[in-house]
Amino acid sequence: MANNNRFRTAASVVAAEQADTTILLDLRSGRYYTLNPVSGLIWSVLSAGASIDHVITRVREEFNAPAERVANDVEDLVGSLLSRELIHRAD
Numbered sequence: 852m853a854n855n856n857r858f859r860t861a862a863s864v865v866a867a868e869q870a871d872t873t874i875l876l877d878l879r880s881g882r883y884y885t886l887n888p889v890s891g892l893i894w895s896v897l898s899a900g901a902s903i904d905h906v907i908t909r910v911r912e913e914f915n916a917p918a919e920r921v922a923n924d925v926e927d928l929v930g931s932l933l934s935r936e937l938i939h940r941a942d
Contacts, residue, residue, distance in 0.1 A: 859941045863879035863880075866894065889910060893910060896910075897938065907922050
C-alpha cells in the first residue's frame with residue numbers, strides 16, 4: 852500500500868551534518884539530537900518534502916537493506932520526530 856504522507860520540519864529546528872552524523876537542534880527547547888547515517892538520510896529526504904515511500908526507496912538504495920526493515924526504521928523515526936514536534940504533517 853502506497854504511503855504518500857509528507858512532512859515539513861519545524862521552524863524551530865536547525866540541522867547540521869558533521870562527518871557521518873546529523874545533528875538537530877530544537878531552538879524552542881534547547882535540546883540536541885544526534886542522528887546516525889541512516890536516520891540522517893531519512894531526515895534529509897523527509898525535510899526535502901519527499902513522501903514516505905520515496906524515503907524508504909532512497910534508504911534501501913543507499914544501504915542495500917531489506918524493505919520491511921527500512922519501512923520499520925522510517926516509521927519509528929517519523930513517530931519519534933513527530934512526538935518531539937521536530938516535524939509536522941504537511942497539509
